[in-house]
Amino acid sequence: MQPTDTTNPDYFHKVVDCQWACPAHTPVPEYIRLIAAGRYADAYMVNWKSNVFPGILGRTCDRPCEPACRRGRVEEEPVAICRLKRVAADYKGDISGRLPDPPAARTDKRVACIGAGPASLAVARDLAAAGHDVTVFDGEAKAGGFIRFQIPRFRLPESVIDEEVGYILDRGVTARLGERVNSLKTLLGEGYDAIFVGCGAPRGRDLGIPGRQEAAANIHIGIDWLASVSFGHIKSIGRRVIVLGGGNTAMDCCRSARRLGGQDVRVVVRSGFEEMKASPWEKEDAMHEDIPILNFLAPRAFVHESGRLTGMTFERVRAEYDANGRRSLVPTGEPDEFIAADDVLVAVGQENAFPWIERDAGIAFERSGLPVLDPATLQSTHPQVFFGGDAAFGPKNIIWAVAHGHEAAISIDLLLRGADLHDRPPPMVTLVSQKMGIHEWSYDNDVSIDLRYKVPHIEKTRALTDIGAEVELGFDPELAFKEAQRCLNCDVQTMFTPKLCIECDACVDICPVDCITFTDDGAEGELRGRLNAPAHTLSQAIYVAGGLKTGRIMAKDEDVCLHCGLCAERCPTGAWDMQRFLIDLAQVGARHPAHAA
Numbered sequence: 001m002q003p004t005d006t007t008n009p010d011y012f013h014k015v016v017d018c019q020w021a022c023p024a025h026t027p028v029p030e031y032i033r034l035i036a037a038g039r040y041a042d043a044y045m046v047n048w049k050s051n052v053f054p055g056i057l058g059r060t061c062d063r064p065c066e067p068a069c070r071r072g073r074v075e076e077e078p079v080a081i082c083r084l085k086r087v088a089a090d091y092k093g094d095i096s097g098r099l100p101d102p103p104a105a106r107t108d109k110r111v112a113c114i115g116a117g118p119a120s121l122a123v124a125r126d127l128a129a130a131g132h133d134v135t136v137f138d139g140e141a142k143a144g145g146f147i148r149f150q151i152p153r154f155r156l157p158e159s160v161i162d163e164e165v166g167y168i169l170d171r172g173v174t175a176r177l178g179e180r181v182n183s184l185k186t187l188l189g190e191g192y193d194a195i196f197v198g199c200g201a202p203r204g205r206d207l208g209i210p211g212r213q214e215a216a217a218n219i220h221i222g223i224d225w226l227a228s229v230s231f232g233h234i235k236s237i238g239r240r241v242i243v244l245g246g247g248n249t250a251m252d253c254c255r256s257a258r259r260l261g262g263q264d265v266r267v268v269v270r271s272g273f274e275e276m277k278a279s280p281w282e283k284e285d286a287m288h289e290d291i292p293i294l295n296f297l298a299p300r301a302f303v304h305e306s307g308r309l310t311g312m313t314f315e316r317v318r319a320e321y322d323a324n325g326r327r328s329l330v331p332t333g334e335p336d337e338f339i340a341a342d343d344v345l346v347a348v349g350q351e352n353a354f355p356w357i358e359r360d361a362g363i364a365f366e367r368s369g370l371p372v373l374d375p376a377t378l379q380s381t382h383p384q385v386f387f388g389g390d391a392a393f394g395p396k397n398i399i400w401a402v403a404h405g406h407e408a409a410i411s412i413d414l415l416l417r418g419a420d421l422h423d424r425p426p427p428m429v430t431l432v433s434q435k436m437g438i439h440e441w442s443y444d445n446d447v448s449i450d451l452r453y454k455v456p457h458i459e460k461t462r463a464l465t466d467i468g469a470e471v472e473l474g475f476d477p478e479l480a481f482k483e484a485q486r487c488l489n490c491d492v493q494t495m496f497t498p499k500l501c502i503e504c505d506a507c508v509d510i511c512p513v514d515c516i517t518f519t520d521d522g523a524e525g526e527l528r529g530r531l532n533a534p535a536h537t538l539s540q541a542i543y544v545a546g547g548l549k550t551g552r553i554m555a556k557d558e559d560v561c562l563h564c565g566l567c568a569e570r571c572p573t574g575a576w577d578m579q580r581f582l583i584d585l586a587q588v589g590a591r592h593p594a595h596a597a
Contacts, residue, residue: 001524001544001553006495009429011541012581015558016491018081021068023403025585026050028065028081029491033443035087036484038477041095043088048099050585051085052122052168052402053147055160058086059472060151062248062279062397070490070562077452079486080475087480089160102172103131109416112137112192114181117145118398119389120198121168122405123412126588128172130413135192136173139180143169146200146390147398149227150249152256153468184357184385194384194412197371198405201350201390207244211302215309215344219302222253222347229256229467238342241265242312244299245347246276247395251283253345254291259467266339267293268312270329272319285471289464298329300336302344311340350395370394377411377421378404386411406587413588425586431579434492441578443489447512447564453483490563493581496554498547500575507567507576508532515557516567521546531555 005011014020018028026047034043047054061082069078109132113120116138124134142148143165147156169175181187187195204221206212212219218238222245228234241262243254246269257265267286269276273295276283283293297314304310313336317329352369362382364372371380371387378386388404390396414421434441456473457463463471475483508516514533521527528535528542535542540559548554568576 001521001527001542001555003546004541004543006431006493006543009427009583012431012491012493013583014541015493015561016581016583017068017070018065018079018490019583021064022051023064023400024051024406025403025583026065027491027582029487029489030582031088032079032081032084032484032487033489035084036481036487038481040088040091041093041098044092044095045098047085047088048095048167049587051399052125052405053118053164053398054085055089055164056147056156057398058082058084058089058474059156059160060147061085061399064399070488071486073560074447074562075449075451080452080455080483083455083472083475084480084484087475087477090474091477091480099167099171100129102128105131106133107131107416109133109193110135110191111194111196111412111416112187112190113196113198114187115145115197115199115389115391116140116143116165116175116177117198117200117389117401118147119200119391119401119405119408120145120196121165122402123196123198123388123409124173125168125171126406126409127412128168130588132413132416134173136169136175136177137179137181138175138177141178143175143177145198146223149230150223150252152226152229152252154255154259154463154466154471155252157470180356182356184361184363188361188384192384193416194386196408196412197380197385197387197391198389198401199354199391201352201395203351203353204249204346205349205351207299207346207348209299209301211304211309214307215302215304217307218309218341218343220343220345222249222345223350225345226252226256229260234260236261239263240311240340240342241345242339242341242343243267243345243347245269245349246271246278246293247347247349248278248282249350250345250347251278251286253347254286255289256467257343257345258289258291258464262343265291267291268297268299268314268339269293269295270298270317272296275319275327289460294339296329297337303338309341309344311338312344313338350390352391352394354391368394374421376424378408379411379415379421383415406585409588410586427586428584430582430584431493431495432582433495434578434580441492441565441568443492443578443580447488447562450486452486453479488562488564491581492563492565492578494543494556494561494563494565494567495577495579496543496545496556497575497577498545498554500573501548501554502573502575503548503550503552504572506570506572510566510570512564512566513560513562515559515561517555518548518552519555520551521553527555531557533557533560535559 031043031046072078204223316334364381389401517531535557537559543556
């Protein structure tokens with residue numbers, strides 16, 4: 001095999017599994033160490049630079065980082081990364097003085113962002129920091145998009161939204177709220193140099209089955225119903241409620257219904273429990289609040305009497321798979337099942353709606369209704385128009401919208417400067433030795449079995465009677481410290497210097513997971529099978545170093561390495577070193593402050 005090129009920024013970035021999995025590539029181990037040290041404001045600023053909304057995401061993120069967490073390979077549960085992010089937000093104090101001022105030098109370029117959701121706000125923050133004149137349009141009176149109007153207050157207090165949205169709007173961004181854009185061509189005619197479309201996927205899918213029109217008064221589209229609850233237009237619901245759908249919106253609907261008077265609330269899903277799109281913790285929270293989830297039931301009809309909804313009938317189905325693993329749901333042949341209901345909430349998906357984009361405006365759309373985009377730049381078929389977030393790719397999560405915002409902002413800035421949109425700025429990478437003495441390192445590398453700490457919740461009776469009471473209380477500093485200590489510091493990399501190695505095998509002997517092998521070279525497929533512990537996870541690289549005196553190579557399986565540093569502590573010649581890897585992905589505008597040295 002070719003020796004590993006550790007100068008390639010992506011090599012060690014992929015080894016920091018949590019950061020690599022995060023769409024915004026937040027440096028997770030870095031801010032967790034700061035939390036463990038009680039440096040909450042510093043940890044918040046690390047987050048604010050990359051993911052823009054630490055307090056919001058610390059409560060609502062879809063957590064793609066956690067399934068990737070290395071702690072999850074040695075224990076059942078990963079580090080509570082998301083809830084530690086909230087700790088930084090809860091205990092940061094006043095950080096207003098650490099936020100960058102709008103630049104004194106302004107460009108003459110004007111950018112319009114349509115929609116005031118997370119994607120548009122991320123674009124606005126980045127481009128305003130570069131000196132561009134950014135205006136955000138939204139039809140609602142307050143900014144935040146679906147963060148504000150579709151996420152229930154018992155999950156996300158409005159004060160947190162106000163604070164973090166305010167950090168952006170106060171950085172030189174013009175907000176034209178309560179002003180809905182009704183024509184893309186008109187907006188283009190107003191002299192904007194670029195337009196970013198971040199209006200989300202605003203239309204909930206309906207269910208056109210028998211009885212839909214007759215019982216319409218008690219059948220509600222989930223995202224619209226949640227918005228009406230948020231606005232205070234809806235304050236009650238029937239005693240018996242069916243929620244259709246298996247995503248996070250369905251979980252928000254059923255939990256909201258419980259708080260508004262629903263005593264018998266049930267979630268009904270066509271698929272199996274494991275196939276539901278809702279996050280596992282969202283399903284757990286719903287079931288904890290005594291909401292059953294009924295699977296493999298396909299809606300057949302809304303049942304009504306004289307226009308009054310009385311319930312629904314469902315067909316029982318089962319999953320079958322063809323030779324290619326494709327699933328289909330087929331009837332079991334059992335009798336239909338009737339479930340009584342006073343109200344039904346339909347949360348079976350969302351779709352894009354662009355009635356304000358004229359068909360002759362130069363924007364091409366796919367058959368699915370999504371815009372045709374350059375995947376690298378997010379530029380549409382109109383060179384001045386860019387898309388991001390749900391408006392670009394359909395419903396995802398806030399962290400994906402933020403990541404799209406950063407990428408679109410880079411593209412727009414390049415466009416405004418007359419540069420090639422594919423000439424993306426490279427990341428900044430540092431590798432710094434953590435050596436403090438002969439066998440001492442500046443980070444805690446004691447690996448032990450340590451079960452995940454549970455986030456405290458308010459008492460269930462109160463939770464179910466107050467729709468504005470936040471359910472999760474968050475970690476206090478003591479619990480936060482204990483949970484932060486579970487982090488395995490996977491950004492502290494093992495670095496090997498072959499010319500110092502005497503091949504004594506001390507590192508091999510002490511490695512707790514048998515991830516180091518000194519052996520003859522060979523093709524990767526064959527080499528993976530004869531390591532001390534065969535390396536079958538092809539998505540993770542093998543660290544290969546040649547140049548040993550015997551002609552052999554050192555091969556280390558990055559997939560199972562715990563970054564414990566025992567190899568470096570044991571090595572008598574210093575051939576192994578532990579070096580902290582930090583990647584700072586490029587963003588538009590001035591460098592935002594991260595944390596003190």
